[in-house]
Amino acid sequence: MGKYIIKRILIVLPMMLAVSFIAFVLINLIPAEPAEVALRVNDIIPTEEAIEGMREELGLNKPYFQRYFDWLRNVLRLDFGNSYVNKNRTVIGEISRSLPATLELATVSLFIVIFVSIPIGVLCAVFKDSIFDRIVRLLIFIGTAMPNYWIGILLIWLFAVKLEVLPTGGNKEEGAIILPAIALSLTYISTYVRLIRNNMLENMTENYVFYAKVRGLKERKIILKHVLRNSLQSSITALGMSVVQLVSGTVVIENIFSWPGVGRLCISSIFNRDYPVIQAYILMMGILFIFCNLIVDIIHHKLDPRLHEVM
Amino acid sequence: MKEILKVNHLEVHHMDHKVSTNIISDISFSLEKNRCLGIVGESGSGKSITCKAILGLLDKDFHIKGEVIFNDIHLLKADKRKIRQIRGKEISMILQNPMTSFDPLYPIQEQMTETFIENLDISKKEALGLSLKTLENMNILHPKDVLKKYPHQLSGGMLQRVMIGTALTLKPSIIIADEPTTAVDAINVAKVMKEFSGIKEKHNTSMIFISHDLGAVAKISDDILVMKDGKIVEKGETQYVLRNPRSEHTRYLINTRKALMDKFHQIVG
Amino acid sequence: MIKKLMRDKIALITLIIILSTMLIGIFAEEIAPNDPNKTSITQKYAQRSQEFPLGTDHLGRCILSRLIYGIRPTIFLSMFTMLCTIILGTIVGVTAGYTRGIVDEAIMRIVDVMLSFPSQVMILAVVGMMGVGIRNVIIASIAIKWAWYARMIRSSVIKYNDRNYILYSKAIGASKGFIITRHMLPNILSEVIVLATLDMGWVILSISTLSFLGLGVQAPTAEWGAMLSEAKNVITSHPKQMLAPGFAILILVSSFNMLGDSLRDVLDPKEV
Helix, strand or coil: CHHHHHHHHHHHHHHHHHHHHHHHHHHHHCCCCHHHHHHHCCCCCCCHHHHHHHHHHHCCCCCHHHHHHHHHHHHHCCCCCECCCCCCCEHHHHHHHHHHHHHHHHHHHHHHHHHHHHHHHHHHHHCCCCHHHHHHHHHHHHHHHCCHHHHHHHHHHHHHHHCCCCCCCCCCCCCCCHHHHHHHHHHHHHHHHHHHHHHHHHHHCCHHHHHHHHCCCCHHHHHHHHHHHHHHHHHHHHHHHHHHHHHHHHHHHHHHCCCCCHHHHHHHHHHHCCHHHHHHHHHHHHHHHHHHHHHHHHHHHHHCHHHCCCC | CCEEEEEEEEEEEEEECCEEEEEEEEEEEEEECCCEEEEECCCCCCHHHHHHHHCCCCCCCEEEEEEEEECCEECCCCCHHHHHHHHHHCEEEECCCHHHHCCCCCCHHHHHHHHHHHHHCCCHHHHHHHHHHHHHHCCCCCHHHHHHCCHHHCCHHHHHHHHHHHHHHCCCCEEEEECCCCCCCHHHHHHHHHHHHHHHHHCCCEEEEEECCHHHHHHHCCEEEEEECCEEEEEEEHHHHHHCCCCHHHHHHHHHHHHHHHHHHHHHC | CHHHHHHCHHHHHHHHHHHHHHHHHHCHHHHCCCCCCCCCHHHCCCCCCCCCCCCECCCCCEHHHHHHHHHHHHHHHHHHHHHHHHHHHHHHHHHHHHHCHHHHHHHHHHHHHHHHCCHHHHHHHHHHHHCCCHHHHHHHHHHHHHHHHHHHHHHHHHHHHCCHHHHHHHHCCCCHHHHHHHHHHHHHHHHHHHHHHHHHHHHHHHHHHHHHCCCCCCCCCCCHHHHHHHHHHCCCCCHHHHHHHHHHHHHHHHHHHHHHHHHHHHHCHHHC
């Protein structure tokens, strides 16, 4: 067990290095000279001298790998430099100011996804082809074809404009999180209901379910204790990765609901060409992805006795 | 002799996209107390389906007609709860593939105790003690360790003995063994057969022994039922049927068996 | 295959919806009642009328005409994206499947990484660095989607490579290029079509989402996602503005999804 965890953690290091390199390389996709951009966003006329000065300031005239390692050293100290737009604000400051709001939104959505999709998925599988199952399947179908930003504005219109029971956006007012969290979770609910339903149905045909019936166990016990646990075992990887998807999915939702999180920060940075912030966002998502993968793998390993090393 | 299980005009149809296929057509037979009924037939002849139909274990795609009477209870008409109480406690079944019959995520003891708690209405602690005793009765070495093992850590033969032991501890009136020799390698077939002969002698149960292997059935059963394509082609007392087979198919099965044995003796010398 | 598909009512209906949408898009100039970009301050938020069948928006532009012209970026850019994705995926997949060895290993590792990384982040990364605009959105979409096709085509190539008639072709000395184009691709094509149809829905949603955020198709070009973005600004006063483009996306995407499902059932009957 311990051996596996150590091995798994060791893989993380090269992966992190790869992600950091990708995040660094991406900045080379910029069609313009970064120094020039840095000047333009601050309304300084990019004269030859000014550009040279800025290159010096940003360290752009050093060799490529030298720049990467310099950058990496700073990143390890959580120093991403300063924002191009607000020169007196650090990138890490911007991110850490907006991160809590995003995490709050993603966590609430994750709970909604889990507590809605598991029971519905189980009920759909148990009552396969019943009216309930058919209606849910229809809703899932619509859910996957509906743009989630449209769902978002429809929710705003219904609950904030028409019924006036919830705020339209921001995160200051009471209950402001309800609408964005619902809008964010709906798309993923359709995915996971389908996943859990299919996994349940697949497990129900397994021989161990038949033997459980032979042994005279109650239907409910077979479903909840045996089939559900086995289905979750096979869904856990997908469920775990949903954390990353939820955090990255906040980009759209945060913009609709004016939720002051990293997704909104990312979009406004794209418009403002604030490259260090975008770079930090990508790096952060990459690292989040690696760690979610790690945690999911370890949980999966821990819960499945078949994967344990011989004791 | 008292009949403990009676099957009258059983018919099973499988419905698939409005296409109905006949799987079992009009079979009748009965099982007498403390006797062993062997059901022989090639794979696909409907042996297993018959037993699943008796226990109400076929899913909704199967349409069942006829009657099944166990101790004056009409099983096909009884409600779900009643059938569930009979399953396990009154009629136990031993499956053909022990390796896949246990939930891979729980240790053996969990799966044994839940069975005992459900069927014998006892406490968790008593059930645990009973599980240990079951393994001891089956002459399994290190029973305490085996209880804590997960299914994938045990051999097929071991799991089968756990299954047999669990069935016996419930003291059912009928034990149905569905091809218990298929998952076992040739060397252990004799061992498994001895196990089942032992059950018949030691415990007061009736048994239905399903196999495609005529030799195995001949050794253990008192009465025999030969099935082909969902129909019964021959039934009667085992020794009598083997000596005077009336149907073409029975003769065919006997001859193949004989040819195989001859070949075997020829090779072994 | 086509015959079987014709018998499937759902597939037929969705196919008709998709094809007629495409035709309307192609002949937008002839069909649209008004110029989609003609603004008129006096005619803001006009009700349904003979002249404006679906009313007008906040600049007095005809919503129906904008909807019809909006088909173009939605369907044709998505199709273009899919086409490029498939071509790139095919080239990489065939290369990997044919060469095997180290090249294959390296390509597949890259593909694995591409497949597991959240696609939304990748799109944002590319658009964020290369700048706002539909061209970059398409490049980003291709960049994250090709890996799926590369993996699928690689495994098909390996699977078909060992089939008898291809071994025979090799034996009689047909060239590699000839084998690939004449024997391999037609076999793989059906699988690609199914996946591509299912992915069309995804691409349409993705492009419209980015246009909604203002990262894709730029104003004043008519595009459904961008129209919804404009509608969102007037949600309190004129909520009906957000209905037409929303339903248009919903219907088109679900048509592609349904068609993809039907195609899969037809091609792969064992999964029914």
